Amino acid sequence: MRHLLSAGDLSRDEAVLVLDTARELAQVGDRSVKKLPTLRGRTVVNLFYEDSTRTRTSFELAAKRLSADVINFSAKGSSVSKGESLKDTALTLQAMGADGVVIRHAASGAAHRLANWVDGSVLNAGDGTHEHPTQALLDAFTMRERMGRLEGLRVAVVGDVRHSRVARSNVLLLNTLGAQVTLVAPPTLVPVTAGSWPCEVSYDLDAVLPKTDVVMMLRVQAERMKDAYFPTAREYSRRYGLDKERFALLGDQAIVMHPGPMVRGMEISAEVADSPRATVTEQVTNGVSVRMAVLYLLLGGSEPAIGN
Amino acid sequence: MLEGPEIHRALTRIAHEVLERTKGAEDVTLLGIPSRGAPLARRLAERIERVESRTVPCGALDITMYRDDLHLAPARALGRTEIPPEGIDGRVVVLVDDVLFSGRTVRAALDALNDLGRPRSVQLAVLVDRGHRELPIRADYVGKNLPTSLRESVTVLLEESDGVDAVLIGPKRERGEDRTDEARTASGEEN
Structure with missing residues (x-):
């Protein structure tokens, strides 16, 4: 093998x-x-x-x-x-x-x-x-380079977890490497099996952000959606998008990751995407x-x- | 075969030889081949600095990706490569390794240097030359010539990594044995 x-x-x-x-x-x-x-x-x-x-x-x-x-x-x-x-x-x-x-x-x-x-x-x-294992490996690599460690790191994976192979691979790998992962998504976008994954699940982004070292934003994968998982893009963005105000809830050292491609204005605002604490191009x-x-x-x- | 004080004396002598041959070691960059070559290069640099009271750029050059026997063993973990900020263009690069054996490690190192820049010249310093060359390569500076048989292995222990300075000769180990914790002892013996 x-x-x-x-x-x-x-x-x-x-x-x-x-x-x-x-x-x-x-x-x-x-x-x-x-x-x-x-x-x-x-x-x-x-x-x-x-x-x-x-x-x-x-x-x-x-x-x-x-x-x-x-x-x-x-x-x-x-x-x-x-x-x-x-x-x-x-x-x-x-x-x-x-x-x-x-x-x-x-x-x-x-x-x-x-x-x-x-x-x-x-x-x-x-x-x-x-799954997308090399994406998880490069995310872990980026976290380790930026934060200096993975053990005990608090990572929030936010957005369309249901359709995300990146999320699943990250949960598995980060758990192996000793980080604590919290999935944050609207209930409709949490995979049904997520209860058995080695991570926490939350529906409230604002409550999770202050306790987070790394926030990983996921794109809403409309191309994989056959049903309506949320009322409007605007409502999704208001509740689960990372804008400047939410960004301020993070600790001073916290970083923002995104596996790309980003949809600016949807899951992440332009100001946050261009912040020096966003690691998109490093990734x-x-x-x-x-x-x-x-x-x-x-x-x-x-x-x-x-x-x- | 060699103990602490002898290793110290050999390195001091090599440091002086480098100074003599390069007329003051002005453009010299020392590059140790991990794992044992890297601390040896640092020790040589310290000795040269003591004599000339001038800093000598010193780094490490891992040659794993350039080995010609990669496909014969499972992929190995890489050693550190640290090229001093001056780079190697136009410098007199002295490669430093613990044991010179087949010469294949040095060939790989020459290939690696080729991809990194264009040194003015390249020289080779080794603590032990145990013979049995398989390539037309010789050392410019040798700590000690140790005639060995192919049935023997030569292991260099250094304070930095092993807590003690010594050169040991033992029976040959099979390829791949103990490669997890002592990968370089094994490869020092192979090369």
């Missing part, structure tokens, strides 16, 4: 190994030659069935900085639009000798299925509303380092150092 499918699969030691490795690899971004020879001769396929700019380019850049050959495969304009199934696409890539497959898919569990069909490592880059930079670390640890040696 050699995949990264769920943030919950990582032990504490493995997660810390990824973060420590990412910290070293972050230096590569500051050098004149931003490249390491480590994955020379290995092939990484980016298999993207959903639109993505940030994650796909981040994985692509990470793999290229490690000298891997990268093939980008997006559903649009490929054999998928001709009706090919995920399995057949996977077997095609397998036949071409892919060492690692990075998959983004609208169906929860797609990465798990793929892992049973290919010999290479599968990296889950987001499957439906299920993007850190994403490359963290994905380099994961690719190195999964593909760099004779066998993976992490994952199950």
Whole structure:
């Protein structure tokens, strides 16, 4: 076994190994030659069935900085639009000798299925509303760099938790790393299973913010919503959006995170998004380092150092 | 094989040799190869500073990502890389490691330097040269030549990491054994 499918699969030691490795690899971004020879001769396929700019380019850049050959495969304009199934696409890539497959898919569990069909490592880059482990790793990395620790850190994850793979992966990983997570959302946007997650749930953002070190705002994923989960965007924004007044409720050292893409004026106001305590662009930079670390640890040696 | 005072004397001698060969160590940057090379580089820097009362830039260069045997073992944890703010362009870089063996670590270090900049020249200082080179590489400064057999392993212990200064020779360990806590002892032996 050699995949990264769920943030919950990582032990504490493995997660810390990824973060420590990412910290070293972050230096590569500051050098004149931003490249390491480590994955020379290995092939990484980016298999993207959903639109993505940030994650796909981040994985692509990470793999290229490690000298891997990268093939980008997006559903649009490929054999998928001709009706090919995920399995057949996977077997095609397998036949071409892919060492690692990075998959983004609208169906929860797609990465798990793929892992049973290919010999290479599968990296889950987001499957439906299920998981997005490298996002959780880069969020944890950003928190550790900014706050200096993860143990005991109070993290509030606010917004459309129900449709968020980022939220689930973060809850699992942050729990492993010793942080305390509180989910904050309208009752309709709390997943039904959240009661069994290792975290607290609250419906009252104003009550949670003063007791929070890190607040992570989530985008309302209208494209995944088949029903009306709240009366109007305006009402949602009034109760669960992070504006200047709410921002003032946070402690002086607290930071604001957002996995992107942000909808300014909806879940976050422009003033807060542009504040020096917002880490949105840092998260993007850190994403490359963290994905380099994961690719190195999964593909760099004779066998993976992490994952199950 | 070597004990504290001998290691101290060897390092002091190397420091003087570096000064002599580089005519005062003016453009010298010391880069230790983690884990044991990094504290050795710091010790050399201290000694050179004591003699010349001038600071010598000193850092660490991890070569894990440049190893040629990466695919033979599970991916390893990385060591620290710290390049002094002066950079390495135009400097005389002295690489510092504990044991010189096959020469493969040094080859990897030369590759790593190539990606970091263009030093005026590169020299190599090692505490122990145990022979059995597999590449055309030699050290410019050697603490002690230790003729060994391939069935033996050489382990360097340093106060900074191990609480004591010593060089030990023991029976060879299998690759991959004890790599969790003593990864570098094992690789010091391999290289």
